[in-house]
Amino acid sequence: MQPADGLPKNIVLIGLMGCGKTTVGRKLQGLLGYPLVDTDHLIEEKAEMTINEIFARRGEQSFRELESAVLNELSAPNTPRRIIATGGGIIGRRANRKLLSKLGYVVWLQAPVDVILQRTARNRDRPLLQTENPREKIEKLLTDRSPLYHEIADLELETAGLETEEIACGILESARYHFAANREANA
Numbered sequence: 001m002q003p004a005d006g007l008p009k010n011i012v013l014i015g016l017m018g019c020g021k022t023t024v025g026r027k028l029q030g031l032l033g034y035p036l037v038d039t040d041h042l043i044e045e046k047a048e049m050t051i052n053e054i055f056a057r058r059g060e061q062s063f064r065e066l067e068s069a070v071l072n073e074l075s076a077p078n079t080p081r082r083i084i085a086t087g088g089g090i091i092g093r094r095a096n097r098k099l100l101s102k103l104g105y106v107v108w109l110q111a112p113v114d115v116i117l118q119r120t121a122r123n124r125d126r127p128l129l130q131t132e133n134p135r136e137k138i139e140k141l142l143t144d145r146s147p148l149y150h151e152i153a154d155l156e157l158e159t160a161g162l163e164t165e166e167i168a169c170g171i172l173e174s175a176r177y178h179f180a181a182n183r184e185a186n187a
């Protein structure tokens with residue numbers, strides 16, 4: 001049966017660092033009233049270390065293993081609906097992309113490189129951007145990852161110039177439309 005909020009599945013947020021997955025996830029949580037899980041926070045809990053510490057002490061591959069493990073746990077059957085904010089690199093592994101697609105309505109949050117640079121300059125908790133030239137790094141990640149985000153996205157949303165509340169409302173409207181259209185098509 002269709003739930004009253006019109007959303008039969010999880011909402012999954014993907015996209016590059018600084019696109020607003022964590023922040024928009026919190027807004028969606030406020031609007032929908034069901035829980036937000038952020039894969040980065042689950043990884044930190046599991047490892048009992050910050051993301052920076054995991055990268056520094058164990059390296060990126062170890063972080064990716066933890067990321068896949070956390071995603072597998074989130075994919076267990078019969079879990080209640082949630083909003084799932086992911087880390088920007090979770091789409092690197094094919095197996096992860098498969099799981100994310102199955103998990104729910106996948107939203108790719110986007111922003112231009114300048115905006116990402118501005119938003120991520122505020123703190124130092126993203127080890128991949130602690131380089132001499134973060135702009136070059138972001139450009140490379142955008143080139144490498146865009147086809148992978150696109151492959152699994154149900155919705156692609158430009159966030160520059162929009163308030164996080166507007167973005168969250170836009171996502172809900174699109175998700176409801178998507179599921180209503182699918183229901184009619186399958187009726």
Ligand SMILES: Nc1ncnc2c1ncn2[C@@H]1O[C@H](COP(=O)(O)OP(=O)(O)O)[C@@H](O)[C@H]1O
Pocket residue numbers: 015016017018019020021022023024119120122159160161162163164167
């Ligand atoms: N639409 C937006 N407009 C202005 N600032 C934003 C927007 N979305 C996110 N931010 C800010 O950008 C920073 C990074 O956002 P965050 O949600 O952590 O991104 P992500 O989880 O995708 O890396 C935060 O300081 C957040 O407040």
Ligand SMILES: O=C(O)C1=C[C@@H](OP(=O)(O)O)[C@@H](O)[C@H](O)C1
Pocket residue numbers: 015016017018021022040051086087088089090125126127128
């Ligand atoms: O893009 C990436 O590879 C990463 C993004 C980060 O999450 P956010 O996208 O939430 O910043 C975090 O998972 C880690 O620093 C690696």
Ligand SMILES: [Mg+2]
Pocket residue numbers: 021022023040085086087
């Ligand atoms: Mg985040």
